[in-house]
Every structure is written in C-alpha cells, then in structure tokens.
Amino acid sequence: MHYQQAAIAVSARQAEPLSDALMEHGALSTAIEDAHAGTAQEQALFGEPGMPTEQVWQQSIIVALFDAEADIDTILAAAAADAHMAAPAYQLETVPEQDWVRLTQSQFDPIQISERLWITPSWHPMPQAPDIINLQLDPGLAFGTGSHPTTHLCLQWLDQHLHGGENLLDYGCGSGILTIAALKLGAGQASGVDIDPQAIRASRDNAAQNHVDARFYLPDDLPAGQFDVVVANILANPLRMLGDMLAARTRSGGQIVLSGILEEQLSELSDIYAQWFDLNPPLSDNGWVCISGRKK
Incomplete structure (x- = not known):
C-alpha cells in the first residue's frame, strides 16, 4: 500500500x-x-x-x-x-x-556533546561509563533535541563552566534541554522560560524523565530575582530586543550565554551586550556563534 x-x-x-x-x-x-x-x-x-x-x-x-x-x-x-x-x-x-515509528527512531541516535555529556533517546541504551552524564530526551513538539549547533555550543559552555551550586535561568527553554543539563552538571537551581505553553509542558515532562527538579514558566510568571548564569539560545532579533531584561536578570559578576546567532550577526550583538558584560572570545560551530561574558 x-x-x-x-x-x-x-x-x-x-x-x-x-x-x-x-x-x-x-x-x-x-x-x-x-x-x-x-x-x-x-x-x-x-x-x-x-x-x-x-x-x-x-x-x-x-x-x-x-x-x-x-x-x-x-x-x-x-x-x-x-x-x-x-x-x-x-x-x-x-x-x-513504512513503519513510521521505526523510521523516525532510526533518525535519532545518541549525541555526544563532550567526553562525559551525552543526549540519548529513550529507545537507545544509555552510554555506560563511570563519569557519563546522560540527558534522556526524545524528539517532540518543542524545539531542542541537542542536534543543532546552537544547542551544542550552549551545552559545551555549561559543561566547561558550571562548577556547582549555580542558580541558572534558561530563557527560551524549548524542550528544557539546557535547564535539565545544568542541573545534571551541578547547578543548584535552574529555571526555564518560554512563550509557548506546549514548550512548558514538554520541558516539565522531560525534567521528570530525567529525574531533575527544574522549574518552568511563561514569561509573565517568572518570579522576580537575579541569576548566577543566564542562557538564551533563541534568535538574533529577540536577543536584540531582550538585552535590558536579560542583563537585569543577571547578578553583578554573573555570566550570560547567548546563542542562535549567525556569524554575520556577531558584531552587532556583541556591541549591544558589551554595554553590560565583559565578553569572552566567541565560540563557533558551522556558521553559528555563542557569545558569553561576565556582568560588569
């Protein structure tokens, strides 16, 4: 047929x-x-x-x-x-x-982010090693399965720079992957924000699947306060408009991580965020860049 x-x-x-x-x-x-x-x-x-x-x-x-x-x-x-x-x-x-379920599953293999950090769909066996940190995440309606370079860049930054106990905000959380990863990498608390109620539901389900206590909010529901680390893996245009808000949510001396930026957009976005942050050399992957910096 x-x-x-x-x-x-x-x-x-x-x-x-x-x-x-x-x-x-x-x-x-x-x-x-x-x-x-x-x-x-x-x-x-x-x-x-x-x-x-x-x-x-x-x-x-x-x-x-x-x-x-x-x-x-x-x-x-x-x-x-x-x-x-x-x-x-x-x-x-x-x-x-075709067997659509099997075909879909065959398109998603485990993804290695670093020596210790992996993303594994639930139908694959988890990598086995003493120091492995595994994010179990299945493709779904919300954006973010770990396959895109922007997500890779943010996960690599978190893997290298979280030292334990940080309070993190993931703005534009999609599937919740960065929020969940932060907690598995040692963050003390992590909150995700998204404008899409479906993303909030998916993020909560993914957090439960990964046995982490993450909090997810629509923008207007996010409680007041500042964070040690603010991550925003979205797009250049909203990053242009959200600079004041993201800076205000970052404590003095805290760090910001921005991705979803094309190489040709790097200069403009760097100029905007240099108002509030001392920026590090950018990370890049296949035409995408990740900006990070510490609040002045």
Missing part, C-alpha cells in the same frame, strides 16, 4: 483555512511549512512578551497526505471552495507505506 502526498503553495491568509478544509474532505494529515525553508529567505516564527507572535509563514506550503485511491483534484476543489479561494496548483508524489 502507498499514499499520495500533495505540496500546495498558499499565502499566509489561506494556509490554515485550506488546511482545515482538506482534513474535512478526507486528507489523512496536513502540515504547514515555510515555502522558503532552507534558503536565505527562511522565516523564523517567534514572539516575545508584549509583542504579537507570528503564527504562520507569509509564503507557506501545505503538505497533505491522502490514501492511494483519493481523488486529489476533487478534494482540493471542494476544500478550496470551503476556504473561499480558487483551487491552487499542487505537486504530487507517491509515499510508500
């Missing part, structure tokens, strides 16, 4: 209504993706406290899955009529039936 998969180019205004209508008319699943993914025009979706959150890409692709016998033209015409639009063009491909 096989399936049919249609890739349908739509605008931001059309994406969600047409996606919902396709499900009503027999699509097995739909997903909305960035039409420019993997190019210089790729658009990151984010929001910050007090700012509207972008919900969909301006130019989107709906990827819709249908069974082998489905009449795609008829379904698309009916769905487009429900969405009050003309039936758009689409590209069709055949998708063979």
